Amino acid sequence: MNMHDSEVMAGILENIGYVAAENKEQADVLLINTCCVRETAENKIFGLMGKLRKLKYEKPSLIIGIGGCMTQQEKVAEKIKTRFPFIDLIYGTENYHRLAELLKTAQGSQKTVLELSHQINPVIEGLPIKRASGFRAWVVVTYGCNNYCTYCIVPYVRRSERSRQPAHIILEVKDLVAHGYREITLLGQNVNSYGKDLEQPLDFAGLLAEVNKISGLDRIRFITSHPRDFNKRLIETISSCEKICEHIHLPVQAGSNHILKKMNRGYTREHFINLVESIRQSIPGVSITTDIMIGFPGESDKDFQDTLDLIEKIRFDSAFTFIYSQRRGTPAATMEGQLPDYVKSERIKVLIDIQNKISKEINLQEVGKKRWLLVEGTSKTNKKLLSGRTRSNKTVIFPGPHFLNGKIVEVEITEGKLTHLAGKWLDNYY
Numbered sequence: 001m002n003m004h005d006s007e008v009m010a011g012i013l014e015n016i017g018y019v020a021a022e023n024k025e026q027a028d029v030l031l032i033n034t035c036c037v038r039e040t041a042e043n044k045i046f047g048l049m050g051k052l053r054k055l056k057y058e059k060p061s062l063i064i065g066i067g068g069c070m071t072q073q074e075k076v077a078e079k080i081k082t083r084f085p086f087i088d089l090i091y092g093t094e095n096y097h098r099l100a101e102l103l104k105t106a107q108g109s110q111k112t113v114l115e116l117s118h119q120i121n122p123v124i125e126g127l128p129i130k131r132a133s134g135f136r137a138w139v140v141v142t143y144g145c146n147n148y149c150t151y152c153i154v155p156y157v158r159r160s161e162r163s164r165q166p167a168h169i170i171l172e173v174k175d176l177v178a179h180g181y182r183e184i185t186l187l188g189q190n191v192n193s194y195g196k197d198l199e200q201p202l203d204f205a206g207l208l209a210e211v212n213k214i215s216g217l218d219r220i221r222f223i224t225s226h227p228r229d230f231n232k233r234l235i236e237t238i239s240s241c242e243k244i245c246e247h248i249h250l251p252v253q254a255g256s257n258h259i260l261k262k263m264n265r266g267y268t269r270e271h272f273i274n275l276v277e278s279i280r281q282s283i284p285g286v287s288i289t290t291d292i293m294i295g296f297p298g299e300s301d302k303d304f305q306d307t308l309d310l311i312e313k314i315r316f317d318s319a320f321t322f323i324y325s326q327r328r329g330t331p332a333a334t335m336e337g338q339l340p341d342y343v344k345s346e347r348i349k350v351l352i353d354i355q356n357k358i359s360k361e362i363n364l365q366e367v368g369k370k371r372w373l374l375v376e377g378t379s380k381t382n383k384k385l386l387s388g389r390t391r392s393n394k395t396v397i398f399p400g401p402h403f404l405n406g407k408i409v410e411v412e413i414t415e416g417k418l419t420h421l422a423g424k425w426l427d428n429y430y
Contacts, residue, residue, distance in 0.1 A: 001158075002068060004129075004138040004187060005096060006033045009067075011128030012099045024055065029063045029103065034070035036153055038325040042070055049084045056086040063106055065089035067096070072116060072157035074329060081112050092116040093158050097124045120144075120159045125168050135182045135406040136376065139172055140164065141207065142188035147226065149253075150264045150331040151296065151324060154189055163195050166202050166210060173214055182408070183219035183374055186211070191222050192229035205237040212241035218408060219374065219391065220244045224251060227275055228266040239282045246283055247393035250276070251291035255310025256303035259296050262335070269310055276314055287317040287392035294351055295324040295344030298337035304347050311354055317362055317392070318419075319355045323348050356418055363394070363416035370412050370426065371396065375404045395420040404429055 009031055010020070021027040032048065035041045049066070056062055064087050071077045072092040080090055089106040091099070094117035106113045123143060131137055144161045145154050173184055186207070188194060194204040202210075204222075211220055220243045227250055238244045250272075254260050257268050267275075279286055292307065311319070323344045326333045373388035379397050380387070386400045388409065397420055398411050408430055411423035 001140070001187060001189065002033055002035055003132070004140060005068065005093070007129050007131055007138070008096055008127050009033065009099060010130035012096070014130055015128040016100045016103075024052075027062065029065070030055075032064075032066040032068075034066060034068035036068075036070040036073055036076075036157060036327070038322065039327075040325070045070060046083075049080070049087065053084070053086060063088045063103060065091065065103070065106065067091040067093070069093055069153070069157040073153065077114060077116055081114060085112065087112055089113045090115070094119075094121045097127055120162070123162050123164050125164075131181075133376070135180060136374070137176050137181050137184050138187045139169060139176070139184050140187045141169055141191055141194050141204075145189035146193070147190060147266075148264060150262065150335075151293070151327065153327040153330055156329055158189065161190070161193060161197065163197050165198070166195075166207055169207065170210060170214070173211055173217065177214060177216040180406075182217070182406070183221065184211070184217065186220070186222040188224070190224065190226045190229065192225050192231075192234065203233070205231075205234045208234075208237050208241060208244060212243045217243055221247065221393070223249050225249060226266075227252065227272050230275055230279075232278070235279055235282050245391040245393065246286040247289070247391065248279060248283075248286060249289045249291075250279075252310065252314075253291060253293050254296065254299075254303070255307035256299070257306075259299055259303050259307075262298060263293075263296060263332075269306065273310070273313060285392060287394065288314070289318045289320075289393070290314075290316045291320045291322065292351065292355075293322050293324050294348045295339045297324070297332055297335035297339070299324075299339060308351065308354060311351070311358070315358050315362065316355065317394070318359050321348060321351055321355065360416070360418050363418070363421055365416065366394065366413045366421055367416050368413065370410060371423070372408055372410050374408050375400075375406060377405055378402070390421075396423045397421070398423040398425055400425040 024030055034045050052064060056064060066087055071090050077090050080087060089102055091102055095115050102113060102115055142161055142163050144159045146161045148155050176184060192204050194207055195202045252272055253263060253265060255269050276288060371390045373390045373396050375386050375388040379385040385397050386404060387395060387397050389395055396411055410426045410428035412426055413421050413423045415422035
């Protein structure tokens, strides 16, 4: 969601006459888009702002703005204003649509311009977007979140859930396809609950089916799903729609019923295991990835072992693993049983070792198979090689001509590594 927000801000800047600078030293406007899901993200932002002090001193005309989730937290904006008075503009997640006006105000002000909205604003359509890719695009379907997991700050900084009208979503996707986009990712904090707030309800399965009908679109992805809302109708829709990719990101967070209840996740480990079995039975070749949090308050050795047991049972293709981070304003921040850092560090190492072993074994099973993938560009680690993703969201690195960028090509998998696959191009593409 933050990546999409950054594309919107870039689009607004271009719309009022700015072009991207090659580096921050050349910039006339410098915007920092923030996250506050974990404390480490905030610490990096405070460190960055400290470094920008010198740049602002050397170039007083430079406008520096900071926005996003971090500034929406209680008292954080005032803290930034006090510690970093050279910051020209502070704005929140509900103020992006006013960015052009806020920049103009900041340019004429001797003081920090502060604009935060603490109310639930309606969805604003038609904002310009500067897409990072020319053939893959994010398309937001919902803003905000109603889940209130006890560890999560998102509902407090992005507000209650609001669904976009299906007609606006379909129109945006059709426009993207008309401009050559081949893959879209439907985006929301919890896409599975899409449409519950609409006057004429349309569930997420229904939306997927409508998007699948759009001529010229090759691939559909979506993130993120909540296990509680992932129902049989959605599974059947994914299975029957040929454009929906066989990859589901399904955050489990923990394998202990005790911890899941404390997290307010709304499901049990048994429900999750049964859900994964249903998905795999209905969607052949599906890859399932997840998020797992270690060190939640009150997590006992048994709770941790339950999580490890779940990983062994499910065998996720990959997992984003996190150490629990206290977020002021969330119920978990004041819970008893906060674990010491050394315990969390030891546990995350064990977890990562087990998941890495599973991921490598699954990737090795791909060797010798032929896969179609969308070429995304050159490899980040070797500019002589191309990189693309299979329908199951596995990255494949392979040698090939650069005109294949943005094409869907057939490759044979030659190696299975921990984080990616290696392959050879079979001269087929479209």
